[in-house]
Amino acid sequence: MAYIKSRKHAVARAVPPLGSVAAATLVALASPAGAQTTAGTLKEIQVQGTANPADYKTDTSANPKFTAPLLDTPQTVQVIKEQILREQGATTLTEALRNTPGAGAFYLGENGNTSTGDAIYLRGFDTSSSIFVDGIRDLGSVSRDVFNIEQIEVVKGAASADIGRTAPTGYINMITKKPQKEDSFYGSLGFGSANYKRGSIDWNKSLSGENGIGASFRLNAFALDADVAGRDEVKSKRWGIAPSLAFGLNSPTRVYLDYVHIDQNNIPDGGVATVGLPGYTNPDPLALGARRRTFLNYAAPVDPSNYYGTSSDFDKVKSDMFTARVEHDITPDMKVRNITRYGKTEQDYMLTSFQAGGLAANGLPPPLPTTGFLATPNPLVPATWTVTRNLPTNKNQENEIIVNQTNLSSKFNTGSVGHSLNAGLELTREEQSALGYFGPNATFNGRPLNNGYWPVANLYAPNPNVVGYNRLRSYADNDGRTDTIGLYAFDTLKFNEQWSLTGGLRYDHYNTKYTATVLSTAAANPTLPVGTLVGPTTLKTSDDLWSGKIGVVYKPAQNGSIYAGYSTGAQPPGGANFALAAGGSGNSANRTDFLPQKAETYEIGTKWDVLNNKLSLTAAIYRTDVSNEVIQDPTTLLYYQTGKKRVEGVELGVAGAITSAWGISAGYSNQNSKVISGPSVLADGSSALAYTPKDSFSAWTTYLLPFGLTIGGGVRYNGKLLRGTDGAVGTPAYTEAYWVFDAMAAYRINKNFDIQLNVYNLTDKEYVAAINKSGYRYIPGTPRSARITANFAF
Numbered sequence: 001m002a003y004i005k006s007r008k009h010a011v012a013r014a015v016p017p018l019g020s021v022a023a024a025t026l027v028a029l030a031s032p033a034g035a036q037t038t039a040g041t042l043k044e045i046q047v048q049g050t051a052n053p054a055d056y057k058t059d060t061s062a063n064p065k066f067t068a069p070l071l072d073t074p075q076t077v078q079v080i081k082e083q084i085l086r087e088q089g090a091t092t093l094t095e096a097l098r099n100t101p102g103a104g105a106f107y108l109g110e111n112g113n114t115s116t117g118d119a120i121y122l123r124g125f126d127t128s129s130s131i132f133v134d135g136i137r138d139l140g141s142v143s144r145d146v147f148n149i150e151q152i153e154v155v156k157g158a159a160s161a162d163i164g165r166t167a168p169t170g171y172i173n174m175i176t177k178k179p180q181k182e183d184s185f186y187g188s189l190g191f192g193s194a195n196y197k198r199g200s201i202d203w204n205k206s207l208s209g210e211n212g213i214g215a216s217f218r219l220n221a222f223a224l225d226a227d228v229a230g231r232d233e234v235k236s237k238r239w240g241i242a243p244s245l246a247f248g249l250n251s252p253t254r255v256y257l258d259y260v261h262i263d264q265n266n267i268p269d270g271g272v273a274t275v276g277l278p279g280y281t282n283p284d285p286l287a288l289g290a291r292r293r294t295f296l297n298y299a300a301p302v303d304p305s306n307y308y309g310t311s312s313d314f315d316k317v318k319s320d321m322f323t324a325r326v327e328h329d330i331t332p333d334m335k336v337r338n339i340t341r342y343g344k345t346e347q348d349y350m351l352t353s354f355q356a357g358g359l360a361a362n363g364l365p366p367p368l369p370t371t372g373f374l375a376t377p378n379p380l381v382p383a384t385w386t387v388t389r390n391l392p393t394n395k396n397q398e399n400e401i402i403v404n405q406t407n408l409s410s411k412f413n414t415g416s417v418g419h420s421l422n423a424g425l426e427l428t429r430e431e432q433s434a435l436g437y438f439g440p441n442a443t444f445n446g447r448p449l450n451n452g453y454w455p456v457a458n459l460y461a462p463n464p465n466v467v468g469y470n471r472l473r474s475y476a477d478n479d480g481r482t483d484t485i486g487l488y489a490f491d492t493l494k495f496n497e498q499w500s501l502t503g504g505l506r507y508d509h510y511n512t513k514y515t516a517t518v519l520s521t522a523a524a525n526p527t528l529p530v531g532t533l534v535g536p537t538t539l540k541t542s543d544d545l546w547s548g549k550i551g552v553v554y555k556p557a558q559n560g561s562i563y564a565g566y567s568t569g570a571q572p573p574g575g576a577n578f579a580l581a582a583g584g585s586g587n588s589a590n591r592t593d594f595l596p597q598k599a600e601t602y603e604i605g606t607k608w609d610v611l612n613n614k615l616s617l618t619a620a621i622y623r624t625d626v627s628n629e630v631i632q633d634p635t636t637l638l639y640y641q642t643g644k645k646r647v648e649g650v651e652l653g654v655a656g657a658i659t660s661a662w663g664i665s666a667g668y669s670n671q672n673s674k675v676i677s678g679p680s681v682l683a684d685g686s687s688a689l690a691y692t693p694k695d696s697f698s699a700w701t702t703y704l705l706p707f708g709l710t711i712g713g714g715v716r717y718n719g720k721l722l723r724g725t726d727g728a729v730g731t732p733a734y735t736e737a738y739w740v741f742d743a744m745a746a747y748r749i750n751k752n753f754d755i756q757l758n759v760y761n762l763t764d765k766e767y768v769a770a771i772n773k774s775g776y777r778y779i780p781g782t783p784r785s786a787r788i789t790a791n792f793a794f
Helices: 019-028 082-088 093-099 285-293 294-298
Strands: 003-006 045-048 076-079 132-133 149-156 168-177 182-191 196-206 216-227 235-247 253-266 313-333 334-353 393-412 417-435 476-495 499-519 533-557 560-571 597-610 615-632 639-657 662-677 695-704 708-718 738-751 753-760 769-771 779-780 785-793
Touching: 076 082, 076 093, 082 093, 082 149, 082 695, 082 738, 093 168, 093 695, 533 615, 615 662
Parallel strands: 132 168
Antiparallel strands: 003 045, 076 149, 149 168, 182 196, 182 785, 196 216, 216 235, 235 253, 253 313, 313 334, 334 393, 393 417, 417 476, 476 499, 499 533, 533 560, 560 597, 597 615, 615 639, 639 662, 662 695, 695 708, 708 738, 738 753, 753 785, 769 779
């Protein structure tokens, strides 16, 4: 965000208490910020502006583990800055990552287990458990608002050396806003389609005089209340507040204290039926032959606004995070940092899901307690067709994390070689607990529970206002905990103006403990009544992980680099979900007798800063190999850890200012993924990976006209997605490629006020944003919609 300096003469006024986000914004509009020293001189304040295209470019990472500027970093790192988020009206991490080609929430989940929150796939692998805030893991499968985020760094490729256990293809690091020495205020009020209402403030206030040690206070807050465009019943309602204090900003020792609280009360989205989509055929077993309902092959698609859930569905989230940072400059070239954080996220969630499956192998409707059913009582009258609401997703989960990181940065020379060293120690405890609930008409201690079903939903006109299922605790609960000690060191060795070497090594010792109580089944416990509580059973695993990265950089010119890099990653059993499975049997990758999943990334690329270093150009080719994947032998039906997958491709990027008025941020990704060893993971039997578009493109650009009008636009392209396989018959094995176009116009009325209009999906394109593993359900893309936002800056 650009800053416009002002020496506006104004009488200092007391800041009123914040009754609400909107009220604070309006009070600020009526009361311009000013500050007067005791000597009668006016203090310089800063006013945040919104029209500096050059702010799309970032020169350095906020992560101190990157020991070289991004231009000289031998790895693909994309930085999404706050200005782009404001211009696009992006409010969640999922929306922000639309600026990253090939990344997105493409996967809707299993049958009866819809994905929640930021379920991000990156380069072919689920990255939802590799989301960090200021370099510290952020737990919980929830939707993250970006109201307190300065920038988002997307690090691609195996990267366990940076942050410990991680997804094999990278991680996402969200950088929070921190108090600054200069006064500033930014507020916004927005309204739009689907009853969209949002207000936010970002206020920074210096608490000491010009010659003080530098104490500052910063407050970020927001409130959102909105339906979801194009979807019935689905709703987002949340608010958050993030106060922070800083001391010693003008001294060698700086202390930052911040707290973030977010409260959400949403109505979740379980998707709509895929009937009628391209590739859809009837879901009846192939063995039925001529008795299959072939008329379903030609059925009309459902209205994408349909909501198949019930009025009982909810998603309630509370999260709290407290962080204390201490920085001390030992010398001008040596700095030590210590960060302590405690975070807690609570999510209580219930969503009605459906399966829309086919007939049984004998041609009769399947038993309702075990299988969902698409019923067609009168094939000639589609208005009579129904789906069974039989798969409620219940989730009552609590995540806690406590972390202490100590980090030392130093610059020094050994002979003619310059060093930028960063080393540290991380101590982490992560815990997750989840409560168990009965499904509908469950069995407890061998007796039917009779806690009901929701009535079936009409396929083309579902009614959410129904009552039936009684949510009851089963006490089949589970708890997981992982303790980690991590040691790391990174260094960039600069040999001369042309050659440098960047490397890092990390050691982690982890200890995971998992305790679970389960309900017995006839197959697993034939001597016990079905539904008997068994346990608790405790499983443990621990091990040492070594990971590293190394890259060589050649600079043919001061503004350019050519590099080659190699990095590794690892994800131990239970590393993504804190759950363990007993060794020796079962198909879980979390078996205690399995080794960590491992990844290796090879990358060659080039980076250039052009147009007076205002515009960054990047290009890279890469390959990531993932080994120790769990696969099943088709003959013995036993499970082995011999699978191997590969993703390789090309990434291109551009970010910054073409002229003083014209800014751009764009990227293109080509991904070729395949299973090297093991069975196909796709419904169509091919060798590629699921939810991995081969080609994708994202661009955002703005132009500032001389009379204060900024016009902008964005485009996103996602190639065809291939869904996973689980034996489902007839449902779409893929989703079609799509283009989406957005537009923005902002007019600066004066230096303190501008108005902004965003229009999304200009062509009203219908597309599939996410699809579930069986292909029975999908999330429709957002239709054409609009928002208007008033922005205030003082």
